[in-house]
Amino acid sequence: MPDEELPFAGSAHSLPWTGKEASPATPLPVTDVSSNPALRLSRISKRFGPLKANEAISFDLKRGEVIALLGENGAGKTTLMNILFGHYVADEGSVEAFGEPLPPGDPRAALDAGIGMVHQHFTLADNMTVQENIALGTQSLWRMRLDRAAAQRRIEQLSADFGLAVDPAATVSTLSVGERQRVEILKALYREARILILDEPTAVLTPAETDALFRTLKLLVAKGLSIIFISHKLHEVMAVSDRVLVLRSGYLVGERETGSTDRKELAALMVGQEVKPAEVSPVKLGAPLLALEGVSTAPYNGAGLDKVSLTLTAGEITGLAGVAGNGQAVLAGLIAGIRRPTSGSISIAGREVADWSPRAALAHGVARIPEDRHAIGSIGDMSVTENVIAERYRSPRFSRMGFLNWKAAGRFAEKLIADYDVKCPSPEARIRLLSGGNMQKLILGRALDPDPAVILASQPTRGLDVGAVAYVHRMLLEARDRGAAILLISEDLEEVLALSDRIIVMSKGRFSTPSSRGERTIRELGDLMAGHSGEHSDHAA
């Protein structure tokens, strides 16, 4: 929104984003309204118990500007935006939208002020259609008839204007994640949002969907919207924003014009120190610890295993790359003891194990870092203490004659919280209240504490921020140097390349011939993942 023509719009509040100018003492003339920033946050603070989620955060969002709110998991980004939208009430501070103060704790007022929010976890009713979800709350609740035709017309118009293709008559439960996100954006546009907040919008998207989202955002800005883009992914922040605000532990620690900064500087601001790639010491191979011999399984989440053989050796990280659905899920389940082979054998330290089960896997020293930390790795409504002893509550350390030793369990939880630098209010807190990175640290601690012989790490850094990723990598490498045999299953090729002493590519339930560190390039691995090479072998590894 250009305001240069307005005679008195200029100098008094130039550079509003510096946050240094005093707000005008007298009310602005009506014609001057357009010089107000789209949003102004003044000294917002919010605490959850002893945890400082936000501490005196102030910034302005200019009109037509894209701000990236960058920070690690748990830095307070989502809390801040929930305050803005009225889901939470701030302990201190105030928000102004287009010069008008925004009443706290009232989502309706935020919507009326032109603030639209695309939540990280979509707020859609799955049993209703796209049209119903968008129309929800836009017509008076006391109308005796929902005006579907008007809603339909407007949705079609908006879809066309902004290139957000979605069928208004489709039931939400049938939509893909990308389509659901488009519905969320349409919901905001339908209400004539002028400020759009997107909370980790790319976390659930495929790369192609991410590109489409970025094109949409450009279009929205061109049409005069202001955007706050929350992310912990540096390349995305560099790609879409005009300005970056960095949050760390609830504090606003930095502010940069995107054009005059780089990924390295932002990463350092975000983590609080320079992020160095993990150092890899030379490999010291030990004895073979876990071996699969000609193992086949039933299909699950894609392909099943097709007569694969694999040996995990002490002191080595074996990286398994591959496109999702090519049998990695079954392999992970198999080693974790959850799935059983239909043929073939599993041996531990050279001895075949007949009754393979989760308990047998644990008893034989296999530590598991599951792919989905929410669904399988933890029980959300149970406490941190309960979760960390979940795999070992039967051991004499935590129970005696069928009674749990809560003191020992509590001490163990406190030790993990301290050793692994987990940010959590107390060991009694429900684990689902923890951010993804902190939850993963606990799961990592739970897995590594008994000094396991074999470590199964499935997508160990999925959804984590830079600092947490580096931490997980360091812990895995340390475990390797202590002599653990590690199987790393990851869709992130850079991760596989950085950590693995030996790389196997999985395609259609079979293994490629393994390659040692540095032998194959990322492109060659990509070709193998796409199944372009015939070098599959039955007894590959």
Next chain:
Amino acid sequence: MDALEILFTASFWVAAIRIASPLIFATMGELICERAGVLNLGIEGIMTAGAFAGWFTVYSGGDLWAGLLVAALVGAMFGLLHATLTVPLGLSQHVVGIGVTLLATSLTYFIYRLALPEVTSPPKIEPFQPLPIPGLSSIPVFGEALFTQTPLTYLAFVSVAAVAWILYRTPIGLAVRAAGENPSAVEAQGISVTGIRMGAVVIGSALMAVGGAFLTTSAFNSFFFQMINGRGWICIALVVFGSWRPGKALIGAILFAAFDAYQVRLQQISGGIVPYQIFLMMPYALSILALILVARRATYPKALMITYQKGER
């Protein structure tokens, strides 16, 4: 008369529809509550209170329609109690529901005894009379069954149409359905989840009480203890049977009522060879069978029984 012939008599279907009517009211009430995400196990007690309130109003000299209105208000009050405890305070819906049933039932019996300390046989009132619809009621079997009923039965069918219309055709219906599926969708669109859920429970409970009042002001003409006799629990099953859809739930209510009417007639023609308890059991056994067949595919409201508190993570 043999067992199959019964199915083609008008009197059988007249009875079936009459037996279905209180179930229809109460099932619609429960359906509204559950669509908004609240399981209302207070239904049995609220029906008892409604039955008594309706009857007692008429017995004390009130009009039949006034009795119905009082029943609805009493139901709404118990609904408000249930909603206050379960929605903003987030208490267990099971515990509160059973508590409301026990409270409403006991309070009703207590007031009955206070008001009528001396009576041995329950006093009677002049109930709603059948109101045949001219023309339609002379259609054989079908017309007789549906259109020679009391005004309250017609109202029961109207309530199904109204609930269906409200849920699927009005803005507030959207909000109710969304509140039972994903409350944060409601909140994010600027509507109060608490308001929607409490409103649904209050209105739903009023309907349940009207269902109870049907028994004392239309089906029978007096109030006696234990008269609800598990009908509330049947309605909870009917909501599941109907996959939380008003039309399907209506069919379920009529089906159950038909089984019930049928077993009474089978008892009469069986000549006492089979113990009558076997027949009494029949509608319930068949309901369980129907539930097994139908409810396995039911898609239940995802946020049913999940409390929602604003600003909580």
